[in-house]
Amino acid sequence: MKVSDAFRDQLIAAIPSLRAFAVSLCGNATRADDLVQETLVKAWANHASFEPGTNLRAWLYTILRNEFYSQMRKKAREIEDSDGALAARLAVHPGQQGHMDMVDFRKALSQLPDDQREALVLVGATGLSYEEAAEVCGCAVGTIKSRVSRARSRLAEVMQLDSAEDFGPDQATGTILAQAGGNRT
Amino acid sequence: MAKNDEERQPKTDMTGSLKPARKTSDPTVQAAIGRKLRALYDEVANEPVPDRFSELLKKLAEQENQGR
Numbered sequence: 001m002k003v004s005d006a007f008r009d010q011l012i013a014a015i016p017s018l019r020a021f022a023v024s025l026c027g028n029a030t031r032a033d034d035l036v037q038e039t040l041v042k043a044w045a046n047h048a049s050f051e052p053g054t055n056l057r058a059w060l061y062t063i064l065r066n067e068f069y070s071q072m073r074k075k076a077r078e079i080e081d082s083d084g085a086l087a088a089r090l091a092v093h094p095g096q097q098g099h100m101d102m103v104d105f106r107k108a109l110s111q112l113p114d115d116q117r118e119a120l121v122l123v124g125a126t127g128l129s130y131e132e133a134a135e136v137c138g139c140a141v142g143t144i145k146s147r148v149s150r151a152r153s154r155l156a157e158v159m160q161l162d163s164a165e166d167f168g169p170d171q172a173t174g175t176i177l178a179q180a181g182g183n184r185t
Numbered sequence: 186m187a188k189n190d191e192e193r194q195p196k197t198d199m200t201g202s203l204k205p206a207r208k209t210s211d212p213t214v215q216a217a218i219g220r221k222l223r224a225l226y227d228e229v230a231n232e233p234v235p236d237r238f239s240e241l242l243k244k245l246a247e248q249e250n251q252g253r
Contacts, residue, residue: 002249008242015238020230029229037241044245105221124219125226156214 003047010056011043017126021061024121025068027110035071039064058132061122065136108158112151119147120155 018039022032042063043050050059109117115137122133123144130148134141 003246008246012234012239012242015234016230016232019232019234020226020228023229024226032229033235033237037237040238040241041245044242102221102224105218106225109222109225120222121226124222152215152218153210155218156211159214159217 001048003044007047007050011040011060014057014060015040017057018060018064021121021126022064022068024109024125025065025114025118035064035068038067042067055128055132057126058128058136061126061128061136062138065118105155105159108155112154116147116151116154119144120151123148 015036018036019032022035023029026032026035039060043060050056118137119133122128122136123130128136130141130144134144137144
């Protein structure tokens, strides 16, 4: 069966969010685009196994995620490079220098366990439902919910432990800090 | 204020990860997390798509037309 024009158009439309998801997984723009490329090749070859009417983005995230983890396993066998991977994740995009709160947030996000970060990104940023995220990650909905909840708690903790200066001169966040301070005592 | 906070709660740092306090579910903080998360994601998602991908899809279509 030939790839339909509609399918191809949907693939094209999904590329921006695939790239964003890939960066959130591997933290490296170049590697992310390689992952997206692999994903598109596989999606094209296996287009017949996509069920029309289901969420194509979720299907593509699943392929991308599987590709990422299989590369990770391969890599882990070749070299022990977890430190390098983490360093890459911590790299700051040029556009964000000067936004300390975003830098800290990115760092805190990168330090979450992989399973928690991907669950949080899928549910909190890509707009997938818990059910769809569970399918992407191949686990139960309850597992996704608990990973997201742990990730959120951890990030909230990190954000509140940071001093007010990291939040910048934002009144809303100043209020949060004040409230948080009040809750602690 | 920042200094005081740090001095006042060194223990939160050690117990926090084991037992998140009520504050971590503060809806205002959670909304801020959601915003930052989407900002990071959208930053990449809003970038122009590199040419390599349209070229790739063109190549895949060509291969298919040639019956591989």
